[in-house]
Amino acid sequence: MCGIIGYKGNKDGNEVVLKGLHSLEYRGYDSWGIASVHENEIKIIKKVGQIGHIKLKDLGFPKSNLALGHTRWATHGGVSEINAHPHLSKNKKIVVVHNGIVENFQELRRFLEEQGFEFISETDSEIFPHLIEYFMEQKINFEGAVRRTLNKIEGSFAIVAINLESKEMVGARHGSPLVAGIGNGEFFLASDVPPFLAYTKKAVYLDDGELTIINKHIKFINIETGKEIKKQHQTIEWDVEQAKKGKYPHFMLKEINEQKDTIKLAAEQPPELIKKVTKMIEDARGVFFVGCGTSYHACVSAAYVFAKISKIHVNVVIASEFSEYEDFLTDKTLVVALSQSGETADLLEAIRTAKKHNCKTFSVVNVVGSSLTRLCDRNIMMNAGPEICVLSTKSYTSQLTILLLLAYSVAGKLGKAKELIDTVSKSVGEIIDTNLKKLKQLATKIKDATDFFLIGRGLAFPSALEGALKIKEISYIHAEGFAGAELKHGTIALIEDGVPVFVLSTPATRHLILSNAMEIKSRGGYIIGIDSEDNDVFDYFIKVPDVGNAEPILWIIPIQIFSYYIALARGCDPDKPRNLAKSVTVK
Numbered sequence: 001m002c003g004i005i006g007y008k009g010n011k012d013g014n015e016v017v018l019k020g021l022h023s024l025e026y027r028g029y030d031s032w033g034i035a036s037v038h039e040n041e042i043k044i045i046k047k048v049g050q051i052g053h054i055k056l057k058d059l060g061f062p063k064s065n066l067a068l069g070h071t072r073w074a075t076h077g078g079v080s081e082i083n084a085h086p087h088l089s090k091n092k093k094i095v096v097v098h099n100g101i102v103e104n105f106q107e108l109r110r111f112l113e114e115q116g117f118e119f120i121s122e123t124d125s126e127i128f129p130h131l132i133e134y135f136m137e138q139k140i141n142f143e144g145a146v147r148r149t150l151n152k153i154e155g156s157f158a159i160v161a162i163n164l165e166s167k168e169m170v171g172a173r174h175g176s177p178l179v180a181g182i183g184n185g186e187f188f189l190a191s192d193v194p195p196f197l198a199y200t201k202k203a204v205y206l207d208d209g210e211l212t213i214i215n216k217h218i219k220f221i222n223i224e225t226g227k228e229i230k231k232q233h234q235t236i237e238w239d240v241e242q243a244k245k246g247k248y249p250h251f252m253l254k255e256i257n258e259q260k261d262t263i264k265l266a267a268e269q270p271p272e273l274i275k276k277v278t279k280m281i282e283d284a285r286g287v288f289f290v291g292c293g294t295s296y297h298a299c300v301s302a303a304y305v306f307a308k309i310s311k312i313h314v315n316v317v318i319a320s321e322f323s324e325y326e327d328f329l330t331d332k333t334l335v336v337a338l339s340q341s342g343e344t345a346d347l348l349e350a351i352r353t354a355k356k357h358n359c360k361t362f363s364v365v366n367v368v369g370s371s372l373t374r375l376c377d378r379n380i381m382m383n384a385g386p387e388i389c390v391l392s393t394k395s396y397t398s399q400l401t402i403l404l405l406l407a408y409s410v411a412g413k414l415g416k417a418k419e420l421i422d423t424v425s426k427s428v429g430e431i432i433d434t435n436l437k438k439l440k441q442l443a444t445k446i447k448d449a450t451d452f453f454l455i456g457r458g459l460a461f462p463s464a465l466e467g468a469l470k471i472k473e474i475s476y477i478h479a480e481g482f483a484g485a486e487l488k489h490g491t492i493a494l495i496e497d498g499v500p501v502f503v504l505s506t507p508a509t510r511h512l513i514l515s516n517a518m519e520i521k522s523r524g525g526y527i528i529g530i531d532s533e534d535n536d537v538f539d540y541f542i543k544v545p546d547v548g549n550a551e552p553i554l555w556i557i558p559i560q561i562f563s564y565y566i567a568l569a570r571g572c573d574p575d576k577p578r579n580l581a582k583s584v585t586v587k
């Protein structure tokens with residue numbers, strides 16, 4: 001869940017790496033570090049906290065054409081300067097940054113200590129430079145020593161390593177993402193493309209088990225066999241401006257606003273692909289939707305829209321629990337993976353499980369070239385552009401849009417879906433623009449609440465789950481989403497004077513959800529209603545138009561806005577909530 005970057009070329013590597021880390025910070029931000037490689041030494045700086053406003057001059061490094069960096073989300077070893085990356089080998093000639101987990105690190109550490117290597121940090125990652133040095137001491141060249149090291153590792157890694165003497169840079173991956181950027185006489189390695197978008201759009205995604213070595217040229221190699229691999233580059237279509245905040249104070253607000261366009265873009269799918277995926281759903285004997293976090297909530301929504309619109313039952317499973325269902329997987333099963341990043345470890349594992357049983361697979365994913373796209377039989381791209389804020393916003397509504405499209409397509413009514421999505425995307429702008437100021441005031445008014453509850457029935461239930469996740473992950477206030485009737489089976493005990501409850505109401509569920517709202521109000525709850533029409537039970541009313549089965553796309557938008565403002569009102573950073581990372585690449 002960390003971000004890594006390496007640079008070799010004719011620019012100042014310190015600057016490229018520093019800027020690159022700013023754009024990778026969404027992957028982890030509890031500490032950071034940069035190594036700058038010079039004629040006879042590797043200079044390192046490491047700090048606890050976000051890289052935020054660090055400037056080039058703060059690094060205090062002379063210019064260098066070779067550098068690497070890391071922004072960390074701690075797994076092994078607490079958050080400290082010592083545990084921050086990069087890590088150096090004993091002879092200080094090999095420097096490494098790592099994203100992943102070395103599962104057999106205790107055993108390897110013991111072995112290296114017996115060979116006289118002294119560990120400075122508590123991290124599993126420090127294994128890499130020492131083991132590389134250990135192999136190089138046996139007269140094996142840098143590339144060979146890296147390969148031997150990686151062949152000993154159990155677990156996951158994306159690494160960038162530099163050898164001071166040969167000035168070579170190596171990158172390798174197994175289970176964590178790594179992409180090479182190929183510029184004019186310069187090379188980049190990074191966890192994701194934004195760090196090099198300003199310099200080149202030519203990218204080569206490494207697959208698991210691959211290594212790249214960069215000296216004057218770049219070469220790709222199979223880690224196990226050492227054989228060279230020919231890889232094709234892809235041209236990245238994302239614009240560098242898309243990965244910047246522009247006029248917005250935070251990525252979150254920018255990405256909420258982008259929904260004015262992204263919902264429409266999500267619906268612009270190649271007709272042939274929609275036909276093929278529709279057939280996959282129709283032909284399947286057993287359909288599973290899998291995802292994590294927000295993407296899982298979109299899966300829950302899938303269960304409702306496929307039942308309601310396509311009249312088919314789909315199973316919904318949290319990706320990390322998917323292996324429990326292995327006994328039901330056959331070559332007729334279809335497994336659908338939902339993910340913004342396409343790098344979520346639990347989800348990739350679920351798809352590997354599906355593949356083991358020869359299931360058919362397709363993904364709904366945002367990041368082009370991500371690991372998920374290379375695992376699944378087919379991929380529907382969300383077309384949402386980079387989502388940098390740790391919180392999923394626009395990717396969620398894009399997922400919902402694509403699910404709606406598919407559900408109607410299975411029902412043979414694709415035209416209806418397009419009509420609905422068109423209506424929805426026209427309303428998004430108005431919902432955002434009319435609610436920004438109002439919801440800021442509401443958030444400021446109730447910022448000291450200690451609990452939030454959200455209720456919805458039918459299609460609104462998954463939105464209640466997602467709304468609760470938005471509020472709690474950004475404001476650190478406890479929030480829970482429920483199916484409307486469920487609250488009174490226990491949790492209603494927590495309702496007392498002033499407890500805010502969002503009530504997501506639809507024409508179809510209104511008569512029942514409003515009685516649930518009444519039950520809460522009678523116990524002192526403060527009712528925030530989201531509906532197409534106002535009602536006396538609401539203490540506060542947020543109007544969204546009635547768009548039938550497309551309603552889930554709209555309900556979440558005011559809650560995203562509310563969450564953004566409550567975070568600000570409480571002094572929390574909306575883009576980088578504590579303890580979180582955008583891509584959860586560890587299981």
Ligand code: M6R
Nearest residue numbers: 293294295339340341344391392
């Ligand atoms: O990239 P993914 O959609 O696979 O990520 C899954 C979750 O980690 C993610 O949705 C997470 O819950 C959100 N960032 C929360 O806003």
